[in-house]
Amino acid sequence: MSERSYPADPVPRLASTLSVDGVSKRYRQRGKGRKLTVAVDNVSFTIPPGAAVGLVGASGSGKSTIGRLVTGTERPDSGHIRFGDLQIERLGHRSLHTLHRKVQMVFQDPYGALNPVHTVGYTVSRPCVNYLGMSASEAFDRAGQLLDRVGLTPSGQFLSKLPHQLSGGQRQRVVIARALACEPEFLVADEPVSMLDVSLRAGILRLLADLQRENGLSLLYITHDLLSARVLTDHILVLNKGIIVEQGATVEVLRHPRDPYTVKLLDALVTPELAKNRPLQVHADAGEVIGPTEDSSIVG
Ligand SMILES: Nc1ncnc2c1ncn2[C@@H]1O[C@H](COP(=O)(O)OP(=O)(O)OP(=O)(O)O)[C@@H](O)[C@H]1O
Numbered sequence: 520m521s522e523r524s525y526p527a528d529p530v531p532r533l534a535s536t537l538s539v540d541g542v543s544k545r546y547r548q549r550g551k552g553r554k555l556t557v558a559v560d561n562v563s564f565t566i567p568p569g570a571a572v573g574l575v576g577a578s579g580s581g582k583s584t585i586g587r588l589v590t591g592t593e594r595p596d597s598g599h600i601r602f603g604d605l606q607i608e609r610l611g612h613r614s615l616h617t618l619h620r621k622v623q624m625v626f627q628d629p630y631g632a633l634n635p636v637h638t639v640g641y642t643v644s645r646p647c648v649n650y651l652g653m654s655a656s657e658a659f660d661r662a663g664q665l666l667d668r669v670g671l672t673p674s675g676q677f678l679s680k681l682p683h684q685l686s687g688g689q690r691q692r693v694v695i696a697r698a699l700a701c702e703p704e705f706l707v708a709d710e711p712v713s714m715l716d717v718s719l720r721a722g723i724l725r726l727l728a729d730l731q732r733e734n735g736l737s738l739l740y741i742t743h744d745l746l747s748a749r750v751l752t753d754h755i756l757v758l759n760k761g762i763i764v765e766q767g768a769t770v771e772v773l774r775h776p777r778d779p780y781t782v783k784l785l786d787a788l789v790t791p792e793l794a795k796n797r798p799l800q801v802h803a804d805a806g807e808v809i810g811p812t813e814d815s816s817i818v819g
Pocket residue numbers: 546547548549556557558576577578579580581582583584585743
């Protein structure tokens with residue numbers, strides 16, 4: 520073990536606010552000449568340090584596009600996105616590296632997210648080398664600590680494994696450990712459980728909730744699932760056809776939805792078929808959500 524240790528409690532640091540101001544993004548429709556799809560339409564919101572915000576909407580409402588815009592993966596056609604002193608839409612390659620030290624992403628596909636030829640230890644230790652300037656052996660020790668933290672214990676058994684030797688839930692835990700490796704301030708999680716078996720989802724959601732709280736992370740949780748947003752977030756943005764149609768405290772929006780689109784999303788949740796298949800339960804009358812129900816110690 521190296522002498523350097525990384526306590527679970529983070530060292531207090533200056534954290535940044537994410538400000539999205541009047542952002543729009545259009546895409547050319549394939550095979551349709553000059554026709555454009557408006558994916559995001561004049562969207563504005565702010566996420567202060569340490570806040571957990573849900574971005575919810577049906578398929579095609581523009582959620583993932585916003586995820587890509589705030590992580591600098593794509594540029595908006597208009598509007599401004601600022602994280603602390605970084606003006607994201609103007610960042611060049613080098614400054615994106617600085618951004619990604621602070622803002623990390625977890626996507627829905629834990630299969631595609633991991634390089635199949637790299638061991639878990641290599642994958643999780645790389646950001647410690649690239650972003651924190653650790654030596655390879657320091658980074659490997661840190662990778663072990665991160666694996667312990669995300670529930671892949673004993674970590675020694677996982678460090679040398681390749682992605683194909685892991686279950687879907689375990690892979691997503693590796694992806695989360697890698698995202699945490701450079702000690703980010705902000706996590707964008709885009710449908711992080713939608714490709715996992717239903718029985719594993721609650722464990723991953725609870726892990727994200729714990730990490731967000733313990734590390735003081737800001738979180739943008741992108742999902743079509745209002746119930747999981749209830750578990751993970753304090754504030755919610757409801758997106759319909761690229762427009763934020765409603766926002767507010769998550770509990771309030773779910774209890775007293777004002778926009779007809781939010782009502783429709785909630786109605787869709789309480790149909791018997793959907794309710795039966797979900798790891799979370801909802802009281803249809805009050806919009807009160809109970810759950811998740813599984814044991815968080817489950818390692819998927
Ligand atoms: N690269 C692209 N090229 C063309 N159109 C795109 C592209 N990315 C997104 N779109 C379109 O923009 C709209 C918003 O897509 P986006 O993926 O952001 O929605 P979403 O809410 O994340 O949907 P889902 O939940 O299905 O992932 C959709 O109509 C989509 O077809």
